[in-house]
Amino acid sequence: MKEKGGKGTFLILEILSPAVAFLLALAMGAVLILSLAENPLHVYNVMFRGGLGSIDGLGYVFFSATPLILTGLAVAFAFRAGLFNIGGEGQLYMGAFFCAWIGFTFPSMPSTLMVPLCILFAALGGAIWGLVPGVLKARFGVHEVINTIMLNFVAMLTTNFLVNHVYKEPGQMIPQTKEIATTAWIPRMAPLLQRLHIQLPTSNPLNYSLLLALMIAALAWLLLFKTRLGYEIRAVGLSHKAAEYGGIKVGATMVLSMVISGSMAGLVGVNEVLGYRHRFLDGFSTGLGFTGIAVALLGRNHPLGVVLAAVLFGILNTGALEVDIFTDIPRELVMVLQAVIIICVVVGDQVFRRWVSRRLPLQPHAGFFH
Amino acid sequence: MRCRAIFACIFLVLLLSVLSCGQRDKEARQDLxxxxxxxxxxxxxxxxxxxxxxxxxxxxxxxxxxxxxxxxxxxxxxxxxxxxxxxxxxxxxxxxxxxxxxxxxxxxxxxxxxxxxxxxxxxxxxxxxxxxxxxxxxxREEEGSFLVGALAAMKSNTKTVGFVGGMDIPLIHKFEAGYRYGVQIEDPTVRVLVNYAGATGKAFDDPVKGKELALSQFNKGADIIFQAAGTTGLGVKEAALEKGGMVIWVDSNGNYLAPGTILTSMIKKVxxxxxxxxxxxxxxxxxxxxxxxGLKEDGVGYVVDEHNQGLISQVMIDRLEELKAKIIEGQIVVPSH
The missing domain is CATH 3.40.50.2300 (Response regulator)
Structure with missing residues (x-):
């Protein structure tokens, strides 16, 4: 699809279309804000100043983007294999719990062993929760959407039970496990950045998990576009019958991509448990796995796009709090704005594409699942 | 063409925003x-x-x-x-x-x-x-809960009363412990049914679960339920209206919410x-x-107002005041767990 019409034009289209959609969403949001008798410029000013107006705000943007990069990648990766992984939520709970369990069960392990092991188990927890629907899909043809949704509940309620009835400290009111060993903590980025004369306050929760997330994004890109496995995954995604005809083991590829997808979501636990709270808090996620779907969609299922989309959501999340506190607009409106952006991207994408393809001799396009 | 129309719309909205700018800016006054x-x-x-x-x-x-x-x-x-x-x-x-x-x-x-x-x-x-x-x-929620527990014991016809808690944590156990003790001191033959809505924060925000638990307690013979469950308590009220039972409200004065059904409110003067x-x-x-x-600081208590005065007799009030005085004097020490 990239040969005709020129790669350059195609790339511009890829970037321009979400950008136009974003502006359109802002305009629609402005109408909403006006209807609440607030000044849209003022609200947008507060919103974007919250995330972009200070180093501290930027720290929060990236802190908030870290888990979204991972869940976005998880969804995008499975998309590439033609699978719709709605199970990010469950996968990240399992990953986070595995991660925390290692952290508080083996307190005497040295840090050099502890941190990698915790990260590994976070990925493992997610991977298992991706493996199950993967196998069910490949072996028995059960639709992955149903399985992943159901497994979300299983994961949430299992961890809920484990936290509240097994691993909660006696007398503790907050539904969380005991603290993980300090050797498992991933340090915050503020001290290093301060030495580099970037004045990020020490209170900022941004930690090195961000680098892990970015590394995973780079690896996902390498895997998808520079390896044979990636080629096979994309081939299965485009047409599994054709892929099978070409000699690709469709079932195994599907299972493997669900496992990889799940392990990416599982790594969210690293940011939450090792980097921020140092405990597993029951119900900590509030829909990160589902937001990942939107992130993947906005990022056009490309690792780089996912990273950018996650940062945009980070800006919106950080701004939402600011808008909630400092204007009369309720935080729900910012969520409405996020939803409007997604709808604009999906609808606007098709409209914009048709408009362009009528003028440019581009090949017809498969849409998001390409 | 269509695209131009979209851009025109965006431009128009932005223009409107600029025009409405400065109409209402929240400027913080210094002396506030x-x-x-x-x-x-x-x-x-x-x-x-x-x-x-x-x-x-x-x-x-x-x-x-x-x-x-x-x-x-x-x-x-x-x-x-x-x-x-x-x-x-x-x-x-x-x-x-x-x-x-x-x-x-x-x-x-x-x-x-x-x-x-x-x-x-x-x-x-x-x-x-x-x-x-x-x-x-x-x-000291247990002190206020003690009084409404005693009242529930006096008022119950079925000799069974209920307690619906929100989150299953020490904070809410204080309400339960006080309530139980109040029932026991007033009338040891009265049975207390206890349920909690859950173990997470959602337990304070789940009216459906509240109604479910309350219905089951009413079905088991309870006629008065004390709810300490935040928004979940709204479900307990619904169940009481349906079953003709009574509810003791919590934290705020909720007597007006359903006169005749809300027996009283254990207020916590947040x-x-x-x-x-x-x-x-x-x-x-x-x-x-x-x-x-606590009771001494007038930080917790029960309410009698125009919405529930028909439900509580002067004899009951006198007894409650007697108990209250005993707690304040330290003659009765209410357990908190």
């Missing part, structure tokens, strides 16, 4: 005391705990020159960053409503020694040292605590540390 209020799970509109805190701020705002903002954190990390934003935004007093703020408010209070902080239901068990600019507002904290900052008499509110 700035108070920030951060809600617990369930948020404003729960008709009990959070609303009580909101009433306290509103009442203070009516009397003192103050400007206040309130918000409900969307996710866990927002608790700390929200408190921090308020502290940095020039707020003089930042109030966290609910024990979930314990860790976060302690940390933020240390980082902003010039800002006053207050935390309702601060969890002392967390074992953190309380900074001088933080006041922990604690209540509003008074919040109001007094604000007043102490206004009068520059703020003191950090733990402040406890």
């Amino acid at each position: 005391l700035k108070v920030g209020l951060v809600f617990d799970v369930g948020g404003k509109g729960d008709k009990s705990f959070n609303d009580a805190a909101y009433r306290g701020v509103s009442q203070a705002a009516a009397e003192f020159p103050l400007e206040f903002v309130e918000f409900e954190p969307g996710q866990d990390a927002d608790r700390e960053s929200g408190l921090r934003k308020l502290a940095r935004g020039g707020y003089d007093l930042v109030i966290g409503v609910g024990f979930l703020f314990t860790d976060a408010i302690n940390k933020v209070a240390q980082d902003f020694p010039d800002v006053h902080f207050a935390c309702v239901d601060y969890d002392l068990k967390a074992g953190l040292e309380i900074p001088v600019n933080l006041v922990a507002l604690k209540f 509003d008074v605590a919040v109001y007094e904290t604000i007043a102490s900052v206004v009068k520059e008499r703020f003191q950090g540390g733990v402040r406890e509110f």
Whole structure:
């Protein structure tokens, strides 16, 4: 699809279309804000100043983007294999719990062993929760959407039970496990950045998990576009019958991509448990796995796009709090704005594409699942 | 063409925004005391705990020159960053409503020694040292619960009463323990049924579950249920209306919600605590540390007003006042767990 019409034009289209959609969403949001008798410029000013107006705000943007990069990648990766992984939520709970369990069960392990092991188990927890629907899909043809949704509940309620009835400290009111060993903590980025004369306050929760997330994004890109496995995954995604005809083991590829997808979501636990709270808090996620779907969609299922989309959501999340506190607009409106952006991207994408393809001799396009 | 129309729309909206600019800008006046209020799970509109805190701020705002903002954190990390934003935004007093703020408010209070902080239901068990600019507002809920327990025992015809708690935690166990003890002291033959809505924060925000639990207790023969469950309690009220049972409301005065069905309210004067904290900052008499509110301090109690006076006889009131006096004198010590 990239040969005709020129790669350059195609790339511009890829970037321009979400950008136009974003502006359109802002305009629609402005109408909403006006209807609440607030000044849209003022609200947008507060919103974007919250995330972009200070180093501290930027720290929060990236802190908030870290888990979204991972869940976005998880969804995008499975998309590439033609699978719709709605199970990010469950996968990240399992990953986070595995991660925390290692952290508080083996307190005497040295840090050099502890941190990698915790990260590994976070990925493992997610991977298992991706493996199950993967196998069910490949072996028995059960639709992955149903399985992943159901497994979300299983994961949430299992961890809920484990936290509240097994691993909660006696007398503790907050539904969380005991603290993980300090050797498992991933340090915050503020001290290093301060030495580099970037004045990020020490209170900022941004930690090195961000680098892990970015590394995973780079690896996902390498895997998808520079390896044979990636080629096979994309081939299965485009047409599994054709892929099978070409000699690709469709079932195994599907299972493997669900496992990889799940392990990416599982790594969210690293940011939450090792980097921020140092405990597993029951119900900590509030829909990160589902937001990942939107992130993947906005990022056009490309690792780089996912990273950018996650940062945009980070800006919106950080701004939402600011808008909630400092204007009369309720935080729900910012969520409405996020939803409007997604709808604009999906609808606007098709409209914009048709408009362009009528003028440019581009090949017809498969849409998001390409 | 279509595209041009879209751009024209965007332009028009932006133009409108520019034109409406400056019409209403929130300019903070210098002389105003700035108070920030951060809600617990369930948020404003729960008709009990959070609303009580909101009433306290509103009442203070009516009397003192103050400007206040309130918000409900969307996710866990927002608790700390929200408190921090308020502290940095020039707020003089930042109030966290609910024990979930314990860790976060302690940390933020240390980082902003010039800002006053207050935390309702601060969890002392967390074992953190309380900074001088933080006041922990604690209540002896068991004492008020004791009185409504005694009342329930007097009033029950079926010799069975119920308790529906929100989250299954020590804080709510205090309500249960007091209530049980009150029932037992008044009439040891009365049975107490106990259920909790869950083990997570959602347990305070789940009216459907509340109704379910209440219905099952009514079916088991209870005729009066004491609910200590935040928004979940609205479901308990629904069940009582359906089954013709009675409910004891909690935290705020809820007698007006369903006259004839709400027997009384075990009020926890979060509003008074919040109001007094604000007043102490206004009068520059703020003191950090733990402040406890029990029967003696008039921080908890039961309510008799025009909505429920037909349900409670003078004999009952006399007995309750007698018990109350005994608690205040220390003759009765109500267990808290």
